[in-house]
Amino acid sequence: MRIDVHSHVRVRDGRLSVDDCHSLVDAADRLGIDQMWCSAPAPGAMPEPEAIRAGNDAVIEAMRLYPERIRGECFVVPGWYREALDEIDRCLDAGMIGIKLYNQYFINDPAVFPVIEKAIDCGIFVLDHAGHLMDTPTRRLQPKISDGVHFADLAGRYPEATLIMGHIGGGGDYEWSLQALVDAPSVFADTSGSVIDEGMIEYAVGLLGAERLLFACDLSEEAGVGKVLGANISAEERQAIFGGNAQAILSRRKAR
Amino acid sequence: MIIDANAWLGQWPFRQLRHNDVDGLLRLMDANGIDKAVVSSIHGIFYKNCQRANEELAEAVSGCHDRLLSFATLNPHYPGWERNLQLCRNDLGMRGLRVFPAYHQYDLTDGPSLEMIAAASELGWPVTITQRVVDVRQRHPMDTERLIGVAEFEAVVAACPQTSFIMLNALGLEGSAMFAGNREGGRQVMTDISRMTAVMGNSMGVMVEKYGAGSLVFGTGIPFNYPRPALLKMDVLQADAATKEAIYHGNLERLLRL
Secondary structure, eight states: OOEEEEEEOOEETTEEOHHHHHHHHHHHHHHTOOEEEEEOOOOSSSOOHHHHHHHHHHHHHHHHHSTTTEEEEEEOOTTSHHHHHHHHHHHHHTTOOEEEEOSSSOTTSGGGHHHHHHHHHHTOEEEEOBOOOOSHHHHHHOTTOBOHHHHHHHHHHOTTSEEEEOOTTSSSOHHHHHHHHTTOTTEEEEOOSSOOBTTHHHHHHHHHOGGGEEOOOTTOHHHHHHHHHHSOOOHHHHHIIIIIHHHHHHTTOOOO | OOEEEEEEESOOTTSOOSSOSHHHHHHHHHHTTOOEEEEEETHHHHOSSHHHHHHHHHHHTTTOTTTEEEOEEOOTTSTTHHHHHHHHHHTSOOOOEEEOHHHHTOOTTSHHHHHHHHHHHHTTOOEEEESOSSOGGGOOTTSOOOOOOHHHHHHHHHHOTTOOEEEESOOSOTTOGGGTTOOTTSOOEEEESTTOOSSTTOHHHHHHHHHOGGGEEOOOOBTTBOSHHHHHHHHHOOOOHHHHHIIIIIHHHHHHTO
């Protein structure tokens, strides 16, 4: 089973782009991906609650279109404290399975703590857009993007939280972030992103263990599948990364 | 038959590479069904005098010219490139040129650059330009963050109407008209597939539809990259067998007269 834990549906004119949704599922069919866990983060430093809800509504629509293939991750901006917590409840009631954060706050910012505590209460994961960016233009665009150091700090405060550091292949210095996570065993890393550095999966397996890695694409579909298929790891490790670990994370959910 | 237009030998100073000597690269190719690869020396990017890297490369591949097709690396602002170009072709058995304006710090369309490209073209060589060698978002602080933009590609292609070009590691070229001039027997402008996709945005399919199969060459970026993603793209590309054969090997065979 291949579960892509970090994917997206697109929103156009405030609604789900159904064509893009069909394209995503078509790509999954051709690459043997069984399930995509999708979100639709609203852009901007502090998007309005209406825009956040519109994105989540698009995810809910995609879940209805493809109930066997698309599962939802609820995007929230922690700074909208009450609205964020209410939105998590609304999305979980609609069938979503986790929380997605973007780059509005470092993940160890106290503003994020209520969202983390909510996730712990519900037994769900928090996936955060992450990276240790090294180039000036991208770093300027994302001054509050979290890296492994931020995750390790948060994991020290909330060791019972299920945290997923997004896209080690998303372009930042993933070796930096992986090194920082060695002693933060509650943090998973997803493998998504366009970066397909030869050896990156083997390095992550060696450092964190295959049980802490989650297959993902983040819309770089061939890169996502190809790097896991191409890695020199055991069949058991590959299966754990492709889906076994994600299924185990789902089993942590508490009944609502 | 699969020919990889985007392969490398040598050490990258900012990240550990594996499979980056001749034996390692050939093993990686064998494990992935890649028959031949165009290679240049990574050291040519960083040595002040590129020719020393070309000499190293020629010695390294001397026993396997049937599989590793070597391309020279030269800097048009370093003395002696004219002589070294001839040496690379006549004495070192090389088949094309790779240039690195972002690392050697010049403009593709400045005088010395155009002069060197024209000289390579007179030898019947294609010229390869990389949009980037590695992802700048994860660069070492001492590495460049300059990318070669689409406009720079277009400018040099327009300025050198006789020269065949291969773009490597490039994104966003499918909207460019620079591929529209490919004609049987004329100069060819191509890009490798290493950063393209055959699903969703389907930039590979768009290129084939707009400019024909002759606009693409197979390329992986080994040993920087896993080769498997490029092979997967070819597997899922919705195109006929003739198109895939052209991308896998036919276009490069024609360009390099293999």
